[in-house]
Amino acid sequence: MAQPVPTLGELDFAGDDHVVPFQVEGLDVRGRAVQLGPMLDTILERHDYPEAVARLLAEAIVLTVLLGTSLKFEGKLILQTKGDGPVDLLVADFSSPENVRAYARYDAEALEQAIADGRGAPHELLGKGVLAFTIDQGAHTQRYQGIVALDGHTLEEIAGVYFRQSEQIPTRVRLGVAELYDRDGDGKRRHRWRAGGVVAQFLPEAPDRMRQADLPGGDGDEAGHKIAEDDKWMEARTLVETIDTDELTDPNVGTERLLFRLFHEQGVRVYPPQKVLDRCSCSRDKLKAVISGLSADEIEHTATDGHIEATCEFCSTTYRFDVAEVSPA
Structure with missing residues (x-):
């Protein structure tokens, strides 16, 4: 007999560095949410990245964790950006079931000049290029790779385009990064990085309900083929879009409490959390x-x-x- 799925409140809070899978049956939505704390802090502080670079890499790590923990096999998911901006390379990879590592490459002089010139927005630092998602199931298997353009949008928006192109599932991604300052046990001022994210996908029993409008075809064609969004997905998407960065990163809110704020009227179910670790595969x-x-x-x-x-x-x-x-x- 299948075991009942716990509702919010029947599980201990996951805490930092644990991905929480969830389901909202009333809206035909499934997804994952996470808050990253000590693991993220360790990765970023190890390289002493400038603030702008650290924020970009933190978003890449959150996105990689959200997608990587959905793998149903032993393998690896790799996110990589290549652009012509001051931050020309971001790499984050997730090796199932729980290991994360990440790295950023940047031109310090070009980065400083871009920020001084008021060109410090994330898309300006990445520049034009590509974002690639690679899934590697190991030896004797063929890699799968999905590529989308870095075209002046945020990683959050580009991830949405990736899902439209590769999985054709209505998906909304939210990412947030914050710096916190507090004091340690000795009263010394301490700096910490935090980040959070949510990915929600519309998965009704009737696949025809997932139909979406065509993406613009370029050459001035911005209309595409219009299709009205399903009412339940429109409601779910709108709720996810109300999340602000403070809610995604505030340790006093927590992942489960955020999910309750969003979906308590529809009845959100949470599944056992999946931990993620800062663990490199080098040897x-x-x-x-x-x-x-x-x-x-x-x-x-x-x-x-x-x-x-x-x-x-x-x-x-x-x-x-x-x-x-x-x-x-």
């Missing part, structure tokens, strides 16, 4: 295998005083190898 053996694949000349030019050092861009761990242990036999 000494993996890096040794990469370096050992270099030619003898390449190893010689890379080495210093008989050693080669390699630092992981994600977790900043540095590995040191003797030339003898990585040189071709």
Whole structure:
């Protein structure tokens, strides 16, 4: 016999760094919500990113966590942006069931100039380019990749376009990032990063109810093929759009309380939370295998005083190898 699904209030609060799956039967909506705290703080502080870069990467991490925890198999979901702006690369990947890592690359001089010129909005820092979502199920399988344009919209908006193109499911994504300042146990002022997000999808039993208007075809065609939205999805989407950044990131609100605020009239059900961890997949053996694949000349030019050092861009761990242990036999 199937076990009853707990309603809000029958489970302990998930707390930070746990994704909460939810369902709103009255609106035919399913989704996931999360608040990230210590895990996010560790990732961002490790690299001491400028504020603008940290905010962008935090949004990418939240989005990756929301999508990655929906994987039904052992594998990896990778989000990557490539653009011509000062922040030319964002990478965040989720390895099921719970591991997260992320990295940002930026031009410090160009970033400083852009902000000084009033071009510090997220889409301006990313510039024109592409956002790619890659799903990797491991060896002996083919990767799936969905690509959408970085075209002056936010990551939140671009994620919506991705769902329209790849899954054709009505979807609304909300992302928020905040900096908090408080004092630790010794009374010292402390800075912390927080972020949160919600993804809601319309999944009625009748697939024809999910029909959406066509996306604009370009060349001035902004109308597309108009289709009236389903009333229940319109209500759900409107409710999700009322969320503000404070609600997404406030530790005193919490994920379950936010879901209750949104959907209590329709009856929201929550499922057991899924934890997420700051855990990199790099290892000494993996890096040794990469370096050992270099030619003898390449190893010689890379080495210093008989050693080669390699630092992981994600977790900043540095590995040191003797030339003898990585040189071709």
